Amino acid sequence: MSNELLDIKKLETFFYTRAGIAKAVNGISLSVDKGEIVGIVGESGSGKSVTGFSIMGLVDPPGEIAGGSIKFKGEEIIGQTEEEWRSFRGAKVSMIFQDPMMTLNPVLRIDTQMIEAIRAHEKVSKKEARRRCVETLAMVGIPSPAERIKSYPHQFSGGMRQRVAIAIGLLNKPDLIIADEPTTALDVTIQGQILSEMQTLCRKTGMALIWITHDLTVIAGLAHKVAVMYAGKIIESGNVQEVLDEPLHPYTHGLIGSVPSRNKRGQPLYQIPGMTPSLINIPEGCSFRMRCPHADEICMKEPDETISDNGRMVRCHHPL
Amino acid sequence: MSDDKTPFISCKNLSRVFVKKLDFAGKIARTLGSKIREEKVQAVDSVDLDVMPGEVLGLVGESGCGKSTLGRMLCGILPSSNGDIFYKGNNVKKMSTKEALHYAINVQMIFQDPYASLNPRKRVNQIIGEAPLYHGLTTKKDLDSYLEDVMLRCGLDPTYKNRYPHQFSGGQRQRIGIARAMAVQPECLVCDESVAALDVSIQAQILNLFMDLRKELNLTCLFISHDLGVVEHISDRIAVMYLGRIVEIASVEKLFSEPFHPYTQALLNEVPRLDKRDVDFAPLKGEIPSPLDPPEGCHFHPRCAHAMDICRKVIPEIKETAPGHKTRCHLADV
Numbered sequence: 153m154s155n156e157l158l159d160i161k162k163l164e165t166f167f168y169t170r171a172g173i174a175k176a177v178n179g180i181s182l183s184v185d186k187g188e189i190v191g192i193v194g195e196s197g198s199g200k201s202v203t204g205f206s207i208m209g210l211v212d213p214p215g216e217i218a219g220g221s222i223k224f225k226g227e228e229i230i231g232q233t234e235e236e237w238r239s240f241r242g243a244k245v246s247m248i249f250q251d252p253m254m255t256l257n258p259v260l261r262i263d264t265q266m267i268e269a270i271r272a273h274e275k276v277s278k279k280e281a282r283r284r285c286v287e288t289l290a291m292v293g294i295p296s297p298a299e300r301i302k303s304y305p306h307q308f309s310g311g312m313r314q315r316v317a318i319a320i321g322l323l324n325k326p327d328l329i330i331a332d333e334p335t336t337a338l339d340v341t342i343q344g345q346i347l348s349e350m351q352t353l354c355r356k357t358g359m360a361l362i363w364i365t366h367d368l369t370v371i372a373g374l375a376h377k378v379a380v381m382y383a384g385k386i387i388e389s390g391n392v393q394e395v396l397d398e399p400l401h402p403y404t405h406g407l408i409g410s411v412p413s414r415n416k417r418g419q420p421l422y423q424i425p426g427m428t429p430s431l432i433n434i435p436e437g438c439s440f441r442m443r444c445p446h447a448d449e450i451c452m453k454e455p456d457e458t459i460s461d462n463g464r465m466v467r468c469h470h471p472l
Numbered sequence: 473m474s475d476d477k478t479p480f481i482s483c484k485n486l487s488r489v490f491v492k493k494l495d496f497a498g499k500i501a502r503t504l505g506s507k508i509r510e511e512k513v514q515a516v517d518s519v520d521l522d523v524m525p526g527e528v529l530g531l532v533g534e535s536g537c538g539k540s541t542l543g544r545m546l547c548g549i550l551p552s553s554n555g556d557i558f559y560k561g562n563n564v565k566k567m568s569t570k571e572a573l574h575y576a577i578n579v580q581m582i583f584q585d586p587y588a589s590l591n592p593r594k595r596v597n598q599i600i601g602e603a604p605l606y607h608g609l610t611t612k613k614d615l616d617s618y619l620e621d622v623m624l625r626c627g628l629d630p631t632y633k634n635r636y637p638h639q640f641s642g643g644q645r646q647r648i649g650i651a652r653a654m655a656v657q658p659e660c661l662v663c664d665e666s667v668a669a670l671d672v673s674i675q676a677q678i679l680n681l682f683m684d685l686r687k688e689l690n691l692t693c694l695f696i697s698h699d700l701g702v703v704e705h706i707s708d709r710i711a712v713m714y715l716g717r718i719v720e721i722a723s724v725e726k727l728f729s730e731p732f733h734p735y736t737q738a739l740l741n742e743v744p745r746l747d748k749r750d751v752d753f754a755p756l757k758g759e760i761p762s763p764l765d766p767p768e769g770c771h772f773h774p775r776c777a778h779a780m781d782i783c784r785k786v787i788p789e790i791k792e793t794a795p796g797h798k799t800r801c802h803l804a805d806v
């Protein structure tokens with residue numbers, strides 16, 4: 153099992169709010185090998201980002217990791233000291249956030265921030281650090297990087313800010329990148345370019361990638377493995393081809409059906425009925441029960457994970 | 473004088489330049505005779521565009537090409553550097569205060585970045601309810617049911633109305649932005665990547681909502697997005713933008729079946745689809761030009777496989793290649 157980089161077991165991350173306990177991540181298990189690209193898809197609010205924050209040790213009160221384990225290269229990282237986290241973040245695992253302004257400091261110039269990010273982990277000269285920064289900016293497609301590195305974040309368009317944030321994530325060549333919907337705001341040619349860079353990095357350096365998105369079409373082209381999240385749980389996972397061609401879970405099936413390009417233009421899109429359950433009052437039994445066309449009495453009981461020989465997992469009493 | 477032939481919003485020769493002011497060292501260097509200059513970004517360059525009443529016009533293009541800047545100018549929330557904007561046929565520079573207020577309420581923008589556009593210190597009910605209350609669309613007494621209605625419509629659980637924006641997930645926040653805009657019952661929406669953060673099942677709800685509202689209220693919409701699948705699904709016409717200029721505009725059918733401009737063709741090639749598996753993502757050919765120093769002539773020539781001598785020198789005019797199909801490319805000259 154030397155190829156295994158990350159191993160999450162029964163992770164629980166809860167938010168203790170005044171209205172009750174929001175079980176944002178409710179017992180998920182997931183493993184990532186070296187060089188592997190894993191897609192996490194799921195509805196908004198299903199806990200994808202919180203999963204990423206948990207791996208990065210970025211869950212702040214009222215949130216807390218309530219149970220489970222996260223092993224990185226075989227070592228438990230839950231409960232690391234703040235110092236251990238600081239050397240872990242950026243150098244071993246880095247996260248690219250949905251909102252680039254979570255990475256960027258609005259009052260500092262880009263070069264100041266990037267050079268600092270390198271020198272926090274490595275003793276290199278400012279000049280060498282700057283060279284690497286410019287190189288990385290060019291890699292993510294920032295035009296005239298040597299000049300534009302002197303700008304402030306607000307002087308960039310939304311998409312370019314995101315590319316800068318991605319560049320910062322790549323600076324210290326981490327073993328694992330957690331990318332939280334970083335290309336959703338980008339146009340397809342730039343997205344294609346960033347996906348290409350990420351893919352090359354994974355293939356060349358053995359860097360692993362967790363790609364969080366709601367966009368199944370990106371996962372289709374990029375990932376090896378996919379995990380579908382619903383209300384804090386992974387309800388289906390497996391090889392991308394198999395999951396997309398023959399989804400086992402009714403929710404995955406609905407997701408695939410609501411992708412616009414597959415539907416006739418101007419026609420209403422397939423809509424999974426109902427709304428995401430509140431994470432504070434998750435219905436008893438299968439959490440998809442209220443919206444599922446196949447629900448019956450058995451579904452009042454929570455379905456367990458069923459894992460088949462080829463590594464496909466599904467949590468449903470009546471897989472399709 | 474507004475009828476079906478008068479565009480709901482249009483612009484003529486609309487431009488916007490951003491100037492990056494010199495810092496202190498730069499100013500000193502300049503007084504000492506250095507050639508250092510202020511950096512200028514021509515974010516929007518001489519754009520002519522008509523948004524017809526009741527239509528959904530999709531606006532697509534590379535990141536940084538000026539889509540948001542154009543959208544913000546059309547909404548009247550960003551001044552232009554040059555050119556004119558017309559609201560129902562009237563030049564907005566010459567409107568009365570009353571007309572200007574009407575324009576401000578009636579054309580609403582939904583922002584790309586729900587984090588930056590929602591006031592973190594206000595509760596959701598304030599964020600959504602403030603404007604309709606102010607404009608007399610509801611009363612204090614009816615506000616609760618009014619809010620409930622708007623929130624449900626936009627796929628938000630009304631029991632969350634006392635929460636602050638940071639207590640929602642990215643997609644939920646996006647819906648708050650949509651609900652805020654819909655709450656003043658506008659006739660026209662400028663949606664800037666407004667479904668970008670939504671997963672497909674909610675995206676489907678929101679897109680269905682747009683399509684319903686549009687039918688019900690004859691809503692006019694400028695839909696800015698990078699997602700060609702989405703734009704293809706809901707738009708009547710699509711305008712393609714590249715480095716500040718509109719390079720092609722056509723009906724959806726024509727644009728997808730007979731794209732004329734080489735950039736449009738490149739864009740269509742990159743659209744991710746569910747049936748495209750295990751793609752070898754190829755890096756794009758040619759350097760992405762800097763908006764600080766755009767190439768002369770046709771902005772696309774450094775990346776264009778068909779580039780000719782003239783393309784490097786002369787800006788192509790916008791030409792009609794077929795009824796309703798316009799493009800800005802020298803290949804259309806002959």
Ligand SMILES: Nc1ncnc2c1ncn2[C@@H]1O[C@H](COP(=O)(O)OP(=O)(O)OP(=O)(O)O)[C@@H](O)[C@H]1O
Pocket residue numbers: 167169174176194195196197198199200201202203214215250366431638639640641642643644669671
């Ligand atoms: N600070 C917080 N306090 C209370 N609840 C929170 C907090 N942060 C997140 N949550 C809740 O945790 C759940 C999961 O949120 P998360 O951001 O992980 O969703 P997501 O899957 O990333 O969604 P999206 O696709 O919209 O980004 C949400 O229901 C959210 O309301």
Ligand SMILES: Nc1ncnc2c1ncn2[C@@H]1O[C@H](COP(=O)(O)OP(=O)(O)OP(=O)(O)O)[C@@H](O)[C@H]1O
Pocket residue numbers: 306307308309310311312337338339490491492513514515533534535536537538539540541542584763
């Ligand atoms: N306030 C500003 N100051 C200086 N330059 C700006 C400002 N706002 C935008 N720009 C520049 O104008 C150009 C167009 O930006 P704009 O935000 O309109 O692009 P966009 O097409 O919406 O891109 P994206 O798809 O990434 O959102 C970019 O080069 C950007 O850097």
Ligand code: SF4
Pocket residue numbers: 401402403438439440441442444445446447448451455467468469470471
């Ligand atoms: S367990 Fe029952 S309710 Fe849940 S997805 Fe399967 S069939 Fe539907």
Ligand code: SF4
Pocket residue numbers: 733734735770771772773774776777778779780783788800801802803
């Ligand atoms: S004008 Fe010339 S360079 Fe520009 S797109 Fe047309 S053929 Fe290509």
Ligand SMILES: [Mg+2]
Pocket residue numbers: 200201202250332641642
């Ligand atoms: Mg998220």
Ligand SMILES: [Mg+2]
Pocket residue numbers: 309310311539540541584664
């Ligand atoms: Mg924009």
